[in-house]
Amino acid sequence: MICMLSITPEKYSEIQRSTRSELETTIQTEWPDTKNECPYEVRQYFDSRDQLSVLDSIVYKGSRIVIPPSMHKDMLNLLHKSHLGIVKSKSRAREIMYWPAMNADIEQAVNNCSSCAEYQKQQNREPLMPTPTPDLPYSRVGTDLFEFEGKKYLILVDYYSKYIDAVQLRSETTAAIIEAMKTVFACHGLPGILRSDNGPQFSSATFKNFCAEHGIEHERSSPHFQSANGEAERAVQTVKHLWMKCEDKQLALLDYRTTPLENIQLSPAQILMGRRPRNTLPASQDLLKPITHDLRKVKQHLNAQKAKQKFYYDRRNVKELSPLENGTTVRIETPGSKSLSSGENPQDEEDDPIEDSCFNESAIENAATPLVRDIPANHSNALQTRSGRIVKPPVKLNL
Incomplete structure (x- = not known):
């Protein structure tokens, strides 16, 4: 019979020995009337008993070889030796072999393969999760650092009014950032929530103490995921585009703050301050008088805008991902590498030199x-x- 199969003599003999000891005797005898009366090791074959046949101590289901349980692991290793995906591995197996729950075993083997997991495709984007619109101006503020023409700046943007402040920094230390924030907060008040990325300045103990002392809830975005701090990232892009085309940076910011937002017909300054600041354009005195506006209508317009953005974003290839539980092993793409890794950084985290420099005044002056x-x-x-x-x-x- 071996001449009728594309198989080595050694593998043929191995299947024969395993089949004799595990399947042949039970399958050749008369099957019982119910599944529960079958021996446990062949109970899974009861539903397909009419399709099974034995020839030369090898069990066949049609033209496919029935692999005995002791050889399942070896067959899975052969199927996945070239690290084909789940679909192709199933296609290869269905043509030549069979055992109960073979498809599930193949899926489990491929999913547990470390090499396939390391070089697997990235998951689909999740549906857009917009940040809820705050109820009051300057209650939620986003912040970030950026560089323009060789100088470092701190940007602060209000999630409600879209009002932007950009302050030049004398250094990139935590102390310099805190001083710049105090200058802005002295004009607009302390925000309730401050969102930033995971930069060393924002993750330092000094900045944590600053937020705790002033009653500010500090939110940090996910590492290497800039969209989580999208309001600040967008504000940086807006400011850079303005400054690249304008000689007077502060005048460009003033014009932006006094320009009405789309579909709201209120400028960021009007929403935040309740008045139109005077700019270079001629305007009547009545337009510069403080007026009150309905905060509910502003919030409705902002929510409608976010809903529109979510609608068009979700039209792309997005997918709801299963929630992660504690203890679940995950793999992430490290910066500069196309493979996915689950290992932790072997180097112990050292004290942040930026944070330590905050306690040394001379280091602050010479931070450059x-x-x-x-x-x-x-x-x-x-x-x-x-x-x-x-x-x-x-x-x-x-x-």
Whole structure:
């Protein structure tokens, strides 16, 4: 019979031995009337008993070989040796072999494969989850850092009025950021919620103490997911586009703050302050007088705008993902790598040099100068900045 099968003699003999000890005797005998009367090891074959036949100590279902239980693991390894996906692995198996629950076993084997999990495709985007519109102006504020023309700036944007403040920083330390925020908060008041990314300045203990002392709830976005802090990211883009085309940066900000928002016919300054600040355009005195507006209508317009954005975003290839539970093993794509990794960073987290520098006034003044720290042996002539970047001296030709 081996001449009728595309199989090595060794594998043929192995299937014969396993079949004799596990399946042949029970299948060749008369089947009982009910499934519960069958021996446990062949109970799963009861529904397909009429399609089973034995030839040369090998059980067949039609033209497919019935693999005995002791060889399931070996067959799964052969099927997935080339790391094909679930669909192709099932297609290969269905043509030549059979055992009960074979499809489920193949799915489990492919899902548990570490190599396939490391190089699997990214999951679909989840449906858009807009941030709820706050009830009051300046109750929820987004913040971020950005660079423009070689200078560092702090940006603050109100989620309700879309009012933007951009403050130049003398350094990137936590203390300098806190001082810039205090200047803005002195004009508009303290926000109830402050959202930022996971930058070292915002995740430091000093910034945490600042928020706790002033009664500010600090929310941080997910690492490497800029959309979670989308309001601030969008404000940075708006400011950069304005400043690239304007010579007077502050006048450009004033014009933005006094321009009515789409579908609301109220400017960010009107929503936040209740009045139109005077700009370079001629305007009557009546237009500059403070007026009150209905906060409910403003919120309705903002909610309608968010709903419209969600509608068009969700038309793309989005999918509801299953919620994660505590203890679930996950894999993430590390920056600079296309593979997915589940391992943790082996290096212990060191104290943030930016946070430590906040307690040293001289370090704050000289924050722009590189900080000399322990340098690897292969970069003995290099310096390391506060952000961790290694600066090597240029290689010059000896002419």
